[in-house]
Amino acid sequence: xxxxxxxxxxxxxxxxxxxxxxxxxxxxxxxxxxxxxxxxxxxxxxxxxxxxxxxxxxxxxxxxxxxxxxxxxxxxxxxxxxxxxxxxxxxxxxxxxxxxxxxxxxxxxxxxxxxxxxxxxxxxxxxxxxxxxxxxxxxxxxxxxxxxxxxxxxxxxxxxxxxxxxxxxxxxxxxxxxxxxxxxxxxxxxxxxxxxxxxxxxxxxxxxxxxxxxxxxxxxxxxxxxxxxxxxxxxxxxxxxxxxxxxxxxxxxxxxxxxxxxxxxxxxxxxxxxxxxxxxxxxxxxxxxxxxxxxxxxxxxxxxxxxxxxxxxxxxxxxxxxxxxxxxxxxxxx
Numbered sequence: 001x002x003x004x005x006x007x008x009x010x011x012x013x014x015x016x017x018x019x020x021x022x023x024x025x026x027x028x029x030x031x032x033x034x035x036x037x038x039x040x041x042x043x044x045x046x047x048x049x050x051x052x053x054x055x056x057x058x059x060x061x062x063x064x065x066x067x068x069x070x071x072x073x074x075x076x077x078x079x080x081x082x083x084x085x086x087x088x089x090x091x092x093x094x095x096x097x098x099x100x101x102x103x104x105x106x107x108x109x110x111x112x113x114x115x116x117x118x119x120x121x122x123x124x125x126x127x128x129x130x131x132x133x134x135x136x137x138x139x140x141x142x143x144x145x146x147x148x149x150x151x152x153x154x155x156x157x158x159x160x161x162x163x164x165x166x167x168x169x170x171x172x173x174x175x176x177x178x179x180x181x182x183x184x185x186x187x188x189x190x191x192x193x194x195x196x197x198x199x200x201x202x203x204x205x206x207x208x209x210x211x212x213x214x215x216x217x218x219x220x221x222x223x224x225x226x227x228x229x230x231x232x233x234x235x236x237x238x239x240x241x242x243x244x245x246x247x248x249x250x251x252x253x254x255x256x257x258x259x260x261x262x263x264x265x266x267x268x269x270x271x272x273x274x275x276x277x278x279x280x281x282x283x284x285x286x287x288x289x290x291x292x293x294x295x296x297x298x299x300x301x302x303x304x305x306x307x308x309x310x311x312x313x314x315x316x317x318x319x320x321x322x323x324x325x326x327x328x329x330x331x332x333x334x
Contacts, residue, residue: 003032004139004177006040006080006130009057013064015209015281016188016198018288019251020145022211024182026069028143035075036137036313037065039306042080042087042129046122062302064211067291078309080133085317089132090125092324096161097128101154107147131155136317138175146186147197152179166327173323185251191225194240212289215282222278233264233273242270245277252280 007021029035039061044054058079070077080086102124122129130151134142135158144152159174167173188198192207200208209221228239235243235257246264250257264273295302326334 001031001033001141002137002139002175003028003035003141003143004038004134004137005036005143006038006043006133007061007065009039009041009044009054009061010200012200013061013211014188014198014200014203015211015248015285016145016185018068018211018285019185019188019248020182021143022065022068024143024180025065025075028141028180029070029075032075032141034312036139036316037070037075037077038080038133038313039065039078040080040130040133043126046120046126048117058306059299059302060296062306063292063296064288066295066302066305067288068211072305072309076309076312077305078313079306082306082310083136083314083317085136085314085321086129086132089136089317089321089324090129092321092328092330093132093135093158093162094125094128095328096165097131097154097158101157102127105154106150127151127154128158131158134177135159135174136320137313138316138320139177140175141180142177143180146181149179149181152177162324166324173327174320182251184256185247188248188251189240189244191221191244194226194244209281211285212292213285214289215286218282218285219278222274222281225274225277227270227274231269233267233270234261242273245270245273249273249277249280252277252284 005021005025007017007025013022025035025037039058041054041058044057062077065077066072105127107126131154134155142152156176159176162174163172163176190196190198190203190207191209192204196203198208206221206224207226209218213221222245225241225245227241227245230239232239233242233246235246237243246257246260250260253260264276267273322334325331
């Protein structure tokens, strides 16, 4: 099975990124044939940014992924901007993508409201480039968080529409991918505002747990986590704060929310749940933070890993692009 997923370049990865995406990458690198992971610097330029900061954040993200357990010998890890096939395929796929579909994307509507000076066309085309990222590698599986489900459905529609229009009757050119969303922890919420997703940009500083947080910072944030009325520790739509803590604890331990509820039947109150969640998250993230410190200082090694991965990625993407160009009548006949 071929696996592909992309991740935004920022060193400020939070707990939701780790549980919903990064940990899935590590678990998938031995299932994938190959498993391909991309740091999407081209997506990052659709909003306001500083060029020098972007380059630093690519290295930050690379170091975090390697610290979490990604091994360039067991997967393909590369920087999106190094493989030009992504942008050409994006343009070709735009011919089978409806503008109305892009206008209806929730992330476009939300992010465009925040761009007061300029709403870039790149923000609108973000899902088309995202489709090209995945379809270039004919990936069957895409590990994503719950918030990317809408974009995944769009790329599935794009692949079907392309095949219907350009593929031979007895086959397909582009693979229609399936999502892989974790059963536990697919949507980690802000500890201070548990009705909102944990976020680097839109969350609260006290409610966002970062992968690189020191242990005492993690403990402090969980200690101050907002809970709910009553004292029963159960998952319930009416108890978003407690439900979020149960999900986090279950995900960090690799167990189920039901098992956490059973364990917490003898708890003295929400304080015990907060302590247990903090301990589990600290134990899960501390090795990553320590390994990151070792890796981040060697930018030459990080760059070498990305360049090597790009060569491997380019060999796959170039073949798909050639097939797409030929089917669409672009350029000389193969």
